[in-house]
Amino acid sequence: MNWITNYVRPKINSMLGRRTDMPENLWIKDPETGEMVFHKDLESNQFVIPSSGHHMKISAKERLKFFFDDGKYEALDNPKVTQDPLKFRDEKRYTDRLKDAKAKTGLEDAIINALGTVEGLPVVVTVQDFAFMGGSLGMAAGDAIVHGFEVALQRKRPLILFAASGGARMQEGILSLMQLPRTTVGVDRLKEAGLPYIVVLTNPTTGGVTASYAMLGDVHIAEPGALIGFAGPRVIEQTIREKLPDGFQRSEYLMEHGMVDMVVSRLEMRQTIARLLKMLLKMPGEQKPLEPEILPPAVVAAETRPQA
């Protein structure tokens, strides 16, 4: 035992919820400035680099921990689906790719649904984990999303969805495409019930995911600097044969073009969403209500009035 094993080891393990206890994870390089940041400082700052504000990708489990009150939540079981419906293989068998992704992330697929509270408000949260095959959308993820909406509907809770995905799970072919209408049914039913649906677009959210539930929120919030778009930048470059402008398809660009309501730092996500939801649900806010003595007399309840 030395100071490294005592002090550092558990932090590394918890960092990404993975078994990648490589010592180089001790220091993390800011991809924007190249600055080296000590991982402990980074974790305590929700993996937002303190000096540059760069938002690093985080796992679904970390996301849930950072978002819910006291980091406490109940993860829901996902519906069982047929694995590899097309018996697909490219350079590798799809079943092997799934096995690898499960081992790497400790997840069953790219989606986790969880119940918990944010600033005291009970909510359902659906999180997409980019580390699981690029957060891609197949039968398992699609069904899990539909399930999340159903639970929110049953429990009459708002749903907050953190999107992170490269798009379709190509290994599931047309079944992957069918997740666009399927998840949309979930969104529509929640909205019909008068329950709020908030989408948080994180880096990256592209392809079929943006062309369905991720762009159908009542409110769209983006994390700073996230890549968000339908067609990937490479595909567009190949089509138009010119270099894309700086900042193209980034959160700030989307806000400028009217596609998201706000760009919000991860560090302020909880407060922002809770504040908004409480208003939409007509719940009392943080500020104390106005003192009765400064209200006009008619507003003061009759029984509290001094009797003549």
Add this chain to the structure above:
Amino acid sequence: MYNYLDFEKPVQDLELKILELKKLAENGEAVDVADEITRLEKRSRDALRDLYKALTPWQKVQVARHSDRPHCVDYIKGLFSDFTPLAGDRNFGEDQAIVGGFARFRGEPVAIIGQEKGSDTTSRLRHNFGSVRPEGYRKAVRLMELADRFKIPLLTLVDTAGAYPGVGAEERGQAEAIARSTSACLALKVPSISVVIGEGGSGGAIAIATANRVYMLEHAIYSVISPEGAASILWRDTTRSKDAATNMKITAQDLLELKIIDAIIPEPMGGAQRAPETVIAATGDLIARTMKEFAGANTDFREQRREKYLAMGRSL
């Protein structure tokens, strides 16, 4: 002249030979070629039938994209009267990659929304090769809402390589436009029918192809990504498009088996491009049967459509 596909070479050779013989006979340069012509015609018919009986998925991709295949406007001309096109998204522009409006189908009013690829350089450019921009999807939403308000059933004709990937399209919210369009399809209280007549290209297709009934022509394809795109991403090798086409299961026959579509409309021998009127008529007959069924049913079409999509893939 007929545009032959690469794999149609054996048929092409025979048909050219027949033409040559006929010309010789006309000019009186050859005599007694009638028997030879009859023999060759039978051989070429057999060759064509054998080819089309066993098209590979990659060959179907070629057929589905064939430039002489009847397009959306041909179906509209062939099946409807009083077609009155409506234009614009009331927001930014008019996208002619989507053709839409109201028409009469065997006397009854229907709303039509379809993707049009164009058939010569001018019309291809005008229709942007069938690749829809956000305005096109927003126009589709407008027409769907209009149809619903006046309780007119909707027919969509799907034929696109995919939604247009460009800077302007992204700027104006291509993803949001597609999502809204799919949502509008799902929200309809009136019944809807969708026919994939050529290429059903990913999100660009599903945005108008989400319907109570979805049909495909025998050699049409419907896929989450083009075989070329899948080959370059999954195999990192664009020459593997054939494998991608096969493994992704994109043919009408595959999709019927996966219960994604409801029926297949047979194409004439040699594909829709060889006898457009025949396939247009067959499509019309199936639409008529379906409309009749809808008219007699006491169905909540919105609920039926939602449950149909939710059930997809769950029983595989």
